[in-house]
Structure formats: structure tokens, C-alpha cells
Amino acid sequence: MKRLWRLFPALPALMLSGCTVDLLQPDGPIGEGNRDMMVLEFAIMMCVVVPTCIATLFFAWKYRASNTKAEYRPNWSHSNAVEVFIWGMPIAIIAVLSGFNYWSTHYYDPYRSLPKDMLVREHAENTKPLTIEVVAIDWKWLFIYPEQGIATINELDVPTKTPLNLHITSDSVMTSFFIPQLGSQIYSMAGMETQLHLLARNPGVLRGEAAQYSGPGFSDMKFKTIALPQEQFQSWVENVRNGSSQFASHEPLNLQTYPKYAKPPVVRESVAPTPSPVIYFGEAQSDLFQHIIAKYNNGMVRSINNGKIMRMDMHAASNGAASSSDTGM
Amino acid sequence: MLGKLTLSSIPYDVPILVGTFIGVAVIGIAVLAAITYFRKWGYLWREWLTTVDHKKLGVMYIVLAIVMLLRGFADAFMMRTQLALSYAGNPGYLPPHHYDQVFSAHGTIMIFFMAMAFMTGLFNFVIPLQIGARDVAFPFLNSVSFYMTLVGAVLINVSLFIGEFSNVGWLGYPPISELQFNPGVGVDYYIWAVQISGVGTLLTGVNFFTTIVKMRAPGMKWMQMPVFTWTSFYAIVMILLTFPVLTVTIALLSLDRYLGMHFFTNDGGGSVMLYLNLIWSWGHPEVYILILPAFGVFSEIAATFSGKPLFGYKTMVYASGVITLLGCLVWVHHFFTMGAGADVNTFFGIMTMFIAVPTGVKIFNWLFTMYKGRVRFEGPMNWIVGFMITFSIGGMTGVMMAMPAADWVLHNSLFLVAHFHNVIIGGVFFGYIAGMNYWFPKVFGYKLRDSWGKWAFRCWFVGFYLSFIPLYIVGLEGMTRRLNHYDNPNWHPWLLVACVGVFVLAVGVACQVGQLICAIIDAVHQKRDALDATGDNWGSGRTLEWSIPSPVPHYNFARLPTVRGLDTFHIEKELGRPTPVESLKPIHMPKYSVLGPVIGVFTFLFGFAMVWHIWWMAIIGLLGVFAAMVIRSADLDIDFYVPVEEVRADEEAFAKRISAAQAAE
DSSP states (O other): OHHHHHTGGGHHHHHHTTOOOTTTSOSSHHHHHHHHHHHHHHHHHHHHHHHHHHHHHHHHHHTBTTOTTSOOOTTOOOOHHHHHHHHHHHHHHHHHHHHHHHHHHHHTOTTSOOOHHHHHHTTOTTSOOEEEEEEEETTEEEEEETTTTEEEESEEEEETTSOEEEEEEESSSOEEEEETTTEEEEEEOBTOOEEEEEOOOSOEEEEEEEOSOOSTTGGGOEEEEEEEOHHHHHHHHHHHHTTOSTTBOSSOBSTTTHHHHHSOOOOOSSSOOOOOOOEEESOBOTTHHHHHHHTTTTTEEEOTTTOOEEEOOHHHHHHHHHHHHHHHO | OOTTOOGGGSOTTOHHHHHHHHHHHHHHHHHHHHHHHTTOHHHIIIIIITOOOHHHHHHHHHHHHHHHHHHHHHHHHHHHHHHHHOBTTOOOSSOHHHHHHHHHHHHHIIIIIIIHHHHHHHHHHHHHHHTTOSSOSOHHHHHHHHHHHHHHHHHHHHHHHSSOOOOSTTTTOTTTTSTTTOOSSHHHHHHHHHHHHHHHHHHHHHHHHHHHHHOOOTTOOGGGSOHHHHHHHHHHHHHHHHHHHHHHHHHHHHHHHHHOOOSSSSSTTOOHHHHHHHHHHHHHHHHHHHHHHHHHHHHHHHHHHHTSOOTTHHHHHHHHHHHHHHHTTOGGGGGGGGOOOHHHHHHHHHHHHHHHHHHHHHHHHHHHHHTTSOBOOOHHHHHHHHHHHHHHHHHHHHHHHHSHHHHHHHTTBHHHHHHHHHHIIIIIIHHHHHHHHHHHHHHHSBOOOHHHHHHHHHHHHHHHHHHHHHHHHHHHTTOBTTOSOBOOTTHHHHHHHHHHHHHHHHHHHHHHHHHHHHHHHHHHTTOGGGBOOSSOTTSOOOSGGGGSOSSOOTTSOSSOOOOOSTTHHHHHHHHOOOOOOSOOOOEEEEOOOTHHHHHHHHHHHHHHHHHHTOHHHHHHHHHHHHHHHHHHHHOOOOEEEEOHHHHHHHHHHHHHHHHHHHHHO
8 A cells, every 4th residue: 555655646647547638649730730839838837836836825924923043024015126026027027928919810820721830730731621511400510511512410521631611600509610639629600600720640549529518408419520541531432422421311411301300409417418329411402501501591501602792592592402302213 | 376386396306306306305394393493483574574674684695695696606506517427328317398498597686686795785784884884775674675685596496396486597588488489387486586586686785875975974074974984876777777677678578478569479470689788788798787786885995904094095096987987888898799880899898998997906906905905814815816817818808708709609609608608607606705805794793714714714715726728718619508418529529627616616615614603603602703803803904894893783873973984993093083072862773664574475475376377366465565565655653763872881891892902902
């Protein structure tokens, strides 16, 4: 038992060994940026916090009442030198941090396409970005790949070393789209589109989650993010298209079938709602995302082509959906 | 007839709630029986419930805060034990339906009914004594404010046994708090509990603003006000600026829920972003409202127990002013992840970082107050050393999250939860408890036992780190807040450590309860060495409240003091007390009033009826409040004079006690 106690100080290290600390071991340049800012701030702030804590304990010990040898100046309460120091030093530190703040907020802005120099560093400057439309539903995630014409639920497959342009909305309450190891999260809100730009560097499976409480099914509103090398991603897309996967849905995703998948699970008071399974759709209506946003805005949506507000033509869309469902069967 | 209220609204099939109800009922009946047995009903009614005396109201506020602390802590205990269990397929013992109410109630109770009530209690007791006033500007209003806060607290606790409480967090973010997603009464309980107590807080703000501006003792200039009064004054200014915003925001949410409007709904032109901006432009100043008075408490205590004046009084006043100003300019840092432009995020990020400057200055001020002093580690002083270390760490993590690029991954994580508990427990809670230990002898005339207080501090200090350092770590491992269960093996060991921490904290809470029970025992036995004979219990008090007897006579000051500078009482001790030139005069005081509790009862009827849509009862409640206000306005018999003989007898007894104490030394 005594020997075990000797290990006690090393306990935190033991508990961390073999684990991934997601935010400190990111898998992409955005996550690295988040981490670098965090670590930088921590390092700079520690330069003040540690001496302050030591000084607190030291002064408390040195000037304890029983230590009559220590100097006692019962009326000393002002010193210009000390005042200059205690105002000047924090201002200097915060001024430096503010510089980093300005730079990093602009450089890593989630709305900004990944900066050129970052892409060069990631050897992705000539790769065409992949657009993914994300819809938060109670309590699952829908991912639409408009360029590929496919969609998935609760699994996000992405090619590595490729800029990811994510457009995010919600078809229910507000929540937040977050893949800790890729970095920055952004809210999903109904009737609105938010944007996020990420990049996965290495192949692997990453955890994705809803980061804003959204109701009883919130704890299971998770998704797997699978980063695949370019070629493997292409063959995955083919697999989804031809419906050969075990997760394949037998029907396409369009305005007619969507409500069935968007319906929240039954909520009972005594248990958590059942988590949603992974589903692949070999065919997805290309403007479904715009329809989901337009639903909350009297049929209006901002065009992705020219940024102008336009009306989603419900009638035409439902016709198109009907025809595509014919071919899908 | 009873609106939405039916028998099935009572959760008699949930074992935990039934158990809690039985527990509460047994304790309640025991208390009522004890009051009846000792024939204290008349005393309680005449001396306490109908009082307009700021000191008694202060005590009642703090009693309410402590009871609510126990409730809020029970919620915290359930959350930590749930998360220690609910790993890898084990659902734990709280399904989301209950768990979500538990974390919502925990936040709402701890902020509105623990911290705010505690703070208002300290305002009530301390401010008039520190500025040499005999009461607050509007004593009856003060009683009404208390009952508003009490009604809010009662509503929130009633929701435990009748219906349900909100399940959407302590700020009730829409659209999930809208009728579409939340048709039950939980959010309505939240709305009316917050709304009613918010009115109480706003009235308190008006009252104390007027008191500090108009009722300072003759000669007390602004820059001679004690620091606690100063920081409280800033907090009160913020209350006046921001609580109306809260009232309006919650009112808009209730219009959505009650009248089908669309301020914050998904459709119909509603905007959740509007709610987030509104609620946080109250919510962020709110945390500075809570922390500034705590800074004041630390300043008083640091000076008293170091045997020195506070280092940099002026700096402290200006720094508090800067915090007040900046505190109103940082609210967007609560949602850097909402998609605002980079310039907006940068502005609010840098503003947030700059709050660290005046706050850091304050830490150094307390540090240099100890420097070259004679620091005595009696009860209150322990909390301040613990505070300075804990708060420095909490401040550091706060600055980390002020950088949007870092916040985009830390937002909504348990890192954030750990951060704000770090500053609220380490700052606000430590401060208020230190304040309670510090002023307790002034309130009741006898001390709290130091040994219990020290053990409480040790448990809180150690328990805090055990509970919250693991949360920082799982936050870095990507764990978000408000999860009910999880299957990540990396998180589990840390959540077990946090669970051990909450047990240590429970021992700390038990020590505090024990300390209060011992104080009652000491009082009943009239224990000699617990008595505060001189009124200057710590021997080194510097401000006016230590110049008068403990417990304080109901008129506070026999003669209004004349202020001769900062730390008047200290100056008087150094230079000798001036012999009073003017003779005692009858003292004009307000009469107690039954209308405070009457308004409270009708307000409760109104709130409860609104929750359950019992419209006739809501109308009765409103009419009752209105009638009470009319009666009060027409009542001219609201004051009386304290006869000179009574004051003189008190003064002579006090003089005797002081000379006896001096002879004993």
C-alpha cells in the first residue's frame, strides 16, 4: 500500500498516458491554431499567475502576526512605484495578447476560406475544396454532399488534405457543430446558414458532437468523422452511390422522404431517446439544404451562387423530387 | 378552474422526488412544531416577518441564501454522482428528463437565490452601518424586495413537487425554451421565478443607490466611503443598468409562450440571436454584480487582519469603476461561436482581456496590503488567501477563453464550466462566506467558532480543486457540458475524481452548517468567550460599523457620526474619540409593516397562477398586490420616535461593557 502511495504524485500523468487530449493533439491546421493560441496564452499568463500565487503564500507566511521580526509599517498604504508596476505590467501583457487576439481571430475566422499560406503548408493549395451541407436535427446530424449528390446521417466522411467548406443549419433547436480534433465549432440555427472551414490532415476516425444542449437526446447526438485519403474517399462515394454499403437506405433523400428521417424519436421520461443509426443515401436532392432553411423564412433563402435572397419554388422542387424518386427506386 | 393543474402534475411516481418531499416535509413539520412548542410565532411575526429593519432583512436574506445553497448543492451532488456512474452503457440513475431539470435548477438557484440573495443580505446589513445611516432610504420597499426574492425561491422549490422545472439551462435559451419544443410548465416556473425575484433585485438597486447617494453620515465624502460600500455601489449601478434588460427579455419570452408571439421562435421572423444578445447583455454584467461586492469584502478583511490600511484605496475605487464599465462591453464573448464577423469578435475579445487589468490590479492591492503587515489568520483571512490563489487561476483560464480562436474549441466544454466555477466559487462564494464570518459577531453579538470555519475552508479549498481540475482536463479532451451519459474511456477516471471532490465539498458544507449550529448553542448558553463585548470584535476594525455595539441597536447610531476621513473609526481609535457635544435626541424610525408579507403572499398566488394558467387566481393576486400598495400609500402612521431614555440606557450599558472588557485585559 505504501508503495502505491509513492506513485500518487504521478497519478495525473498515469491517467493521461495512452489517452488523446483532443484539443491538445489536433489533426488539422485549424485545431492547431486553436491549440497554439491556448498554449501561448497559458504560457504568458503563467508568468504572472505563478509569481502571484507564490508571493501570496510568501507574504502571508512572512508577515504572519507571530513573526514579530518582520518589518511592520501600520500606515503604509501607497507607493507610486508599486502603482506603476501593478497597472503597467498587466496592461503590457494584455496589450501583447490583444495583438495575438486580433491576428488569430482574423486568420482563423471560421467564415474565411482557409488562407493560402495555410493550404501551401498543408500541400492542399491545388486541391478543390469539398462542400458539405450540415443539418442538425433532433438528435442526429444530416450531412449532404451537394457536389456528389449523396447524403449521410451521423457519419461524416471527408478526404484528407482537402479544404472542407461546411454550411450549417438546423431543422430544430439551436445546437453547435463540433469536431474537437479538427478545431473550431459553430452554432447551427434554424432558418439561418452558418459557415465553417476545416481541414483533416491524416486518415483516421475522429469524434464529432453537438456542443450545445438541445434536449433529452443531446448526449447521444454524436457522429463519427472518418478522414480518408483522396482515392479511398472517391471509392467511398461510389459505394454510397450504388447502395452497396450495410448502411444504405433503400430510398433517396428528397423533400418527400426527408420528414420521415427528420422526425425526432419518441421521448419518454424514464429513459434517454434511442440514438439514431448511421444511414447512407445514394441520392440526395441537390437543393434540400436550401429548402430546409427556406421553410423558416416564408420560402426565402440566400442563394449560394450570388448571395441574393431568392424564393425556393416549392412546387417545382416537389416535382423534381418526385421524378428523382422514380429513378432511385 | 385550475388551469393546466391536474393530479397527474404531481410526480408521486418518482421515488427520488417522493423521498425528497418526505424529507422536506419532516424537517418543515419539525421546524413548525418547534416554533409552536417554544411559543415563538408571535415573536417571529412581530420581530422578523413584518420587519423593515435593514439588519433583520439582511439576516433573512442570508438565511434564504444558505437554505438555497443546500438545495443547489444537492443538485450539484446529483450531477457529479450521475456522471461518475453513467459510463459505457450505464444510464446512471437520472434519465435526461430529470437530469436536465437538475442542471437548470442548479444554475438558476445558485445565481439568483444563493449568490444574489447572499449579496443582497450583505448589502442590507453592512452598507447602512458603514455609511453611518440609521436605515435605508425606503425601508418598506426593502421589505417588499425581500419578499419578491423569497417568492421566486419558493416558486422554484414548489416546481420540485408540483409539475416540473425548466430543462433548458439557467438562461432558458430559445428556441428550445419555446412552446413548440417545451410545452410543459417547467420554463414557465423559470420565467416567473426569475421575473419576480428580478423585480425584487431592481427595487433593491433603487433603494441602495438612493441610500448611498443621499444618506451618508455628515462629512463622508465619496472618496471616504469604505471599499465595500464602493464596490457595492458599482454593483448597484450595474443592477440599475442591466436588470431592466433581463425583465424585458424574459417578458418577451413569456409573450412568445403565452400569447403566441414570435420574438425568439424559429419561424415568423423570430431570432434566437436577439435573445442571446439580450440575455447576455444582462448576464455578463450580472457576474460582475456578484464579484464586485466580494472584492469589497476581501478589501475590508485584508485591511482589518493585516493591521494596515488597504493598499491603494484610490486604485481600488478606480479599478472597480473600470470593471463596471468594461463589464457592460463584453457580452458577445459568450457566443463567439455564433458566426459574428472577425472584427466584432476581436472587439469583444480584447475588451474581455482588458478586464483582467483592473482585476489583476486588485489582486496586487491585496497582496501589498499584507506586505509589511501583521497578518492574523483568523477565520475570514483564510478564505482570502484561498481566494487569491484560486481566483488567479480562474482569471487565467478566463483570459484564455477571451481569445476567440481558443474559445471556438473551449466554448460549451467542461473547461468553461470549470472556469466559471473557479471564479464564482473561488471569488464570489469564498468572498461571501468570508464576509459572513467577518460580520457575524456584529450581527448577533457573538462569534462563529473558528475551528469549524477553518475546517470548512480546508474542505472547500481542497474539494474545489478535486472537483474542478478534472473538469478542466475533460474539457480539453473535448467533453461538452450538460451531457447525461458518455462512453469515452478517457473521461471516466477524471469524472470519478470530480465525484470524490464533491464528497469533500459536502464535508465542507456540513462544517458550515455545524458552525452555525454551534453558534446557536453558544448563544443559548451565553458562552462568555464567544461574546463580542466591545463592538470591535476583531480589535482592528477600521470602519464605522465597528464603533457601535454588537448586536447593533435597532436605530444603529445613537448619534449620527461625523466623518473625519477614510477609516473614521481607526482615526478615532488613534486620536481618541471626540466627546459628544450634542445631547441625545429622540430618533425617528420607520414602523414595521404587515404589508410586506401580504404583498409576498399575493405575488406568490400571481406567480403560481400564471405558471398553471389559473387566470382567476392571477387576477386575485394582482388585485391583492395593488390593494396593498394603495393601503400603504394612504397609511400615514408609518413612523415613530425612539425615546431618549431608551437610547441613553443602551449607551450607558455599552460604555459599561467596554470598560469591563478593558479592565479584563
